Amino acid sequence: MSEEVSSGRTKKNELWEWTKALGIALILAFLIRTFLFAPFIVEGESMETTLHNSEKLVVNKAIYYLQEPKPGDIIVFRAEKTRDFIKRVIAVAGDTVEVKDDQLYINGNMVEEPYLAQHKEQAKQQGEPYFTNDFTPVTVPEGHIFVMGDNRPNSHDSRAIGPVAVSTVVGRAEFTFWPISSIRMTR
Numbered sequence: 001m002s003e004e005v006s007s008g009r010t011k012k013n014e015l016w017e018w019t020k021a022l023g024i025a026l027i028l029a030f031l032i033r034t035f036l037f038a039p040f041i042v043e044g045e046s047m048e049t050t051l052h053n054s055e056k057l058v059v060n061k062a063i064y065y066l067q068e069p070k071p072g073d074i075i076v077f078r079a080e081k082t083r084d085f086i087k088r089v090i091a092v093a094g095d096t097v098e099v100k101d102d103q104l105y106i107n108g109n110m111v112e113e114p115y116l117a118q119h120k121e122q123a124k125q126q127g128e129p130y131f132t133n134d135f136t137p138v139t140v141p142e143g144h145i146f147v148m149g150d151n152r153p154n155s156h157d158s159r160a161i162g163p164v165a166v167s168t169v170v171g172r173a174e175f176t177f178w179p180i181s182s183i184r185m186t187r
Contacts, residue, residue: 037061038171040076040084046149046156047086049118050074050186056178057186061171068092069145069166071106074173074186077147077164084170087147087157088115093166097146097158098137115150135159143167 042055051057051074059076069075069089079085091097091106098104102120104111116131123131132152140146144163149155158164173186 037174039177040086040173042086045154046151047074047088048151048154050088050115050150051086051173051176052182055176055182057173057176059171060174063172064166064169069169069172071095071111072187075145075147076170076173078168078170079161079164085147085156086173087149087155087164089145090148090158091140091146093140093142093144095146096137096139099132099134101134102132104132116152119151138163145169 038059038061040057040059042051042053042057045053069092071089071091073089074086075089076084076086090104095106096108097106104113120131132148138146138158140163143166145166146158146163148157148159175185176182
């Protein structure tokens with residue numbers, strides 16, 4: 001009889017241990033998703049050819065607690081109450097941004113953008129004179145960043161909405177994980 005009682009307690013203990021483990025796992029998953037990393041789905045073509053429509057990626061939500069966004073970072077930011085955008089940081093507070101003759105300038109210095117090479121070549125082959133239309137100099141205010149999509153003709157970005165408040169940045173895109181054949185770092 002004592003064997004039955006102890007085995008009953010063992011089953012209860014085992015059930016309790018599994019319940020605790022599941023509870024801890026759920027709490028950890030919630031904390032990681034809320035404060036550290038989160039999955040996002042790319043919607044649209046504004047970041048082609050770097051990111052593609054419907055790709056799934058992981059965003060590091062903690063990185064900007066430790067450092068400020070930097071030019072070249074691919075970020076997710078809250079553009080509207082219910083909508084997030086993904087774009088590339090082009091300039092930070094205090095920088096002056098301008099495009100002349102399809103060339104990006106930051107603080108008067110020409111900036112190489114190797115991630116645009118394929119798009120610029122396609123535009124050239126199609127007889128389009130410019131991939132990125134010229135715009136007059138914009139100085140990025142304190143607490144803001146200037147962002148643009150890599151697919152410049154098809155991107156709703158700082159050229160249309162103005163500099164983006166750093167406080168709206170959700171995090172930095174780190175890598176794509178779906179489709180599996182396209183797993184890669186985003187930088």
